[in-house]
Amino acid sequence: MTTLFAGRETRPVRFALWGAAWLLLLVFYAGPLLLIVLASFAGQWNGALPSHLTWRHYGQALTGDQAGSLWASLATGMIASTAALALGTTAALALRGARPAWQRIGSLAFYLPSAVPTVSVGLGLLVAYSRRPVLLNGTVAIVVLAHLAIVSAFAFGAVQAGLARLPPEYEDVAAGLGARRFYLLRRVTLPLLAPYLGAAFNLAFALSMGELAATIMVYPPGWVTMPISIFALTDRGDTFEGAALTVILAAATLLVLGGVARVVARAGGRARKDRRAR
Amino acid sequence: MDGMDGPRAAARAETGAGIGFAGVTVAYGGAVALADFTLDVRRGEILALIGPSGSGKTTALRALAGFALPVAGRVTIAGRDVTGLAPAARGIGMVVQSYALFPHMRVAENVAFGLAARGVAKAEQRARALACLRLVGVEGLAERLPRQLSGGQQQRVAIARALAIRPEVLLLDEPFSALDAQIRRAMVEEVGRLHAAMPELTILHVTHDQTEALSLAHRIGILRGGRLEAAGESRALYQTPPTRFAAEFLGRANLLPVEVLGVENGAAMVRFGTAVLRARGGAGRGRRLLCVRPHALRLHQAENGFAARVDGVRWQGETHALDLVAGDTRVHLTSSALREPPRPGTMVTVGFDPADAPLLDDA
Ligand SMILES: Nc1ncnc2c1ncn2[C@@H]1O[C@H](COP(=O)(O)OP(=O)(O)O)[C@@H](O)[C@H]1O
Numbered sequence A: 001m002t003t004l005f006a007g008r009e010t011r012p013v014r015f016a017l018w019g020a021a022w023l024l025l026l027v028f029y030a031g032p033l034l035l036i037v038l039a040s041f042a043g044q045w046n047g048a049l050p051s052h053l054t055w056r057h058y059g060q061a062l063t064g065d066q067a068g069s070l071w072a073s074l075a076t077g078m079i080a081s082t083a084a085l086a087l088g089t090t091a092a093l094a095l096r097g098a099r100p101a102w103q104r105i106g107s108l109a110f111y112l113p114s115a116v117p118t119v120s121v122g123l124g125l126l127v128a129y130s131r132r133p134v135l136l137n138g139t140v141a142i143v144v145l146a147h148l149a150i151v152s153a154f155a156f157g158a159v160q161a162g163l164a165r166l167p168p169e170y171e172d173v174a175a176g177l178g179a180r181r182f183y184l185l186r187r188v189t190l191p192l193l194a195p196y197l198g199a200a201f202n203l204a205f206a207l208s209m210g211e212l213a214a215t216i217m218v219y220p221p222g223w224v225t226m227p228i229s230i231f232a233l234t235d236r237g238d239t240f241e242g243a244a245l246t247v248i249l250a251a252a253t254l255l256v257l258g259g260v261a262r263v264v265a266r267a268g269g270r271a272r273k274d275r276r277a278r
Numbered sequence B: 001m002d003g004m005d006g007p008r009a010a011a012r013a014e015t016g017a018g019i020g021f022a023g024v025t026v027a028y029g030g031a032v033a034l035a036d037f038t039l040d041v042r043r044g045e046i047l048a049l050i051g052p053s054g055s056g057k058t059t060a061l062r063a064l065a066g067f068a069l070p071v072a073g074r075v076t077i078a079g080r081d082v083t084g085l086a087p088a089a090r091g092i093g094m095v096v097q098s099y100a101l102f103p104h105m106r107v108a109e110n111v112a113f114g115l116a117a118r119g120v121a122k123a124e125q126r127a128r129a130l131a132c133l134r135l136v137g138v139e140g141l142a143e144r145l146p147r148q149l150s151g152g153q154q155q156r157v158a159i160a161r162a163l164a165i166r167p168e169v170l171l172l173d174e175p176f177s178a179l180d181a182q183i184r185r186a187m188v189e190e191v192g193r194l195h196a197a198m199p200e201l202t203i204l205h206v207t208h209d210q211t212e213a214l215s216l217a218h219r220i221g222i223l224r225g226g227r228l229e230a231a232g233e234s235r236a237l238y239q240t241p242p243t244r245f246a247a248e249f250l251g252r253a254n255l256l257p258v259e260v261l262g263v264e265n266g267a268a269m270v271r272f273g274t275a276v277l278r279a280r281g282g283a284g285r286g287r288r289l290l291c292v293r294p295h296a297l298r299l300h301q302a303e304n305g306f307a308a309r310v311d312g313v314r315w316q317g318e319t320h321a322l323d324l325v326a327g328d329t330r331v332h333l334t335s336s337a338l339r340e341p342p343r344p345g346t347m348v349t350v351g352f353d354p355a356d357a358p359l360l361d362d363a
């Protein structure tokens, strides 16, 4: 990568590289997305392009059997990623400075659920919590738990990467100036980590919003997340409605990610506003 | 350098112990970074710790500040053993090479950080932060963010932040190395001024710039491979370096291989090639090194001199630098700019005052 894009190539080569990158993006990412957006407005789709464009599918997607999906997904995503962030941050902070052996064991505990197929995570939870003493089968909690198990590895990983990149001088200087452990954490370490915390939350949230395999194993009747609704709609042939729900899912996810980015900018940098004021 | 010695010595408050290292050894996973390091810095003294990269300078500071735990030895501040104390409890102001200003806090908040951590009331925090900023001449920047400052301004803020907690000890770890030459000179003067205003403050100043060390410090310690190679009053160490390493690290030095013949009228008689020269003091006989600084050599001086061939002449504005060869020894000479510098290839005589030429062991 670094040698390819080091800027030493000739112009035609660089254009060719850019062209290839854009093409890939278009074919595998923008293309399907565009088709989904088109489908979500389609009254009919017989020729090359859809016809009888309509908002109807959106209305149905938000009012029919799937009306609760948006809420279920947002709530699950929020709770699971907040918990994953808290857990991942605490663990990453605790493991920092621990013996290498402990660091390995701790990391393994976090990474294990992300290493096995998500459907097995769902199955595992189902088996484990369908009997006494912990009966979670058929509750919302087991859905949140499944999401937490899957996304916390990514939150943990993002925070750990941030901590590894934090220059030690900041904390050293702060400690030297008299900051005790929690004061230092609150006023220096966490603010400096803010971009990584934001990234950790975003990653966890985006993953949770799209999670299907584990959720399908454990979800109770009253808590159908968006991916499950999309799957169900498409499965019974309501493709356009499924497409509308997909667009809503993507929009809701992007909206939350954007909101997090703003919060991070305010907490960590306060940079943009000030640079303008200067 | 010369004129400053008097006031500096007077400003020094030699009223007791400042910093003490006693047999301090620090190891990073088996590799010894600082070995049996013993050094005392008096209260109110500026001590410069110099040495090549990796010689253990930062490690010594970290041991004092509490970030590196010695495997042996003790560290004291103002006579108090702080070896086992947490960094937060040591009351040390520290300025690191990268400044490490907290990027998410304004300048005033940065400077007040240590006070806030100690629970000082908000209003007093602010007043003291502003006073410290004024002390280093940047009170107008209180509301800026660190990223909006130049390197020199960040440096000043970092010093203000360290001073705000009114530390007994100020640690400077290569604080000026990222600044360009002109600002660096200004900062060195600034620290000198600060110390004159706070004569009680003990300063441990790590640098690899020997000019900086010589112009700022009362005493200098030279580290080499984790060990203290030499320590002493700045001027004495420069004029009479105890070892070859010290001579070459603290300023430039010509080290001429000589044979000591004896002592005559308090001066050592030595043979250098075919010339017999007088050198400073020193008993003993045999092979030694004669240490004479480039600027102590006088061109065209036959008295206590030797012959050399001119190999190169460089004009450097205020000075001329001459590369000479005597026998098979290269000799460097600097003088104030010459009206008629000798041409390369010609022979010249160069001499020196015996008082400027101590003898060293060839080790
Ligand atoms: N955190 C560390 N872990 C391992 N080795 C280190 C660490 N810090 C410094 N060292 C080693 O200790 C020696 C002294 O380093 P240091 O005190 O930073 O030198 P200086 O400040 O004089 O350049 C070097 O050999 C360096 O590689």
Ligand SMILES: [Mg+2]
Residues within 6 Å of the ligand: B057, B058, B059
């Ligand atoms: Mg260093």
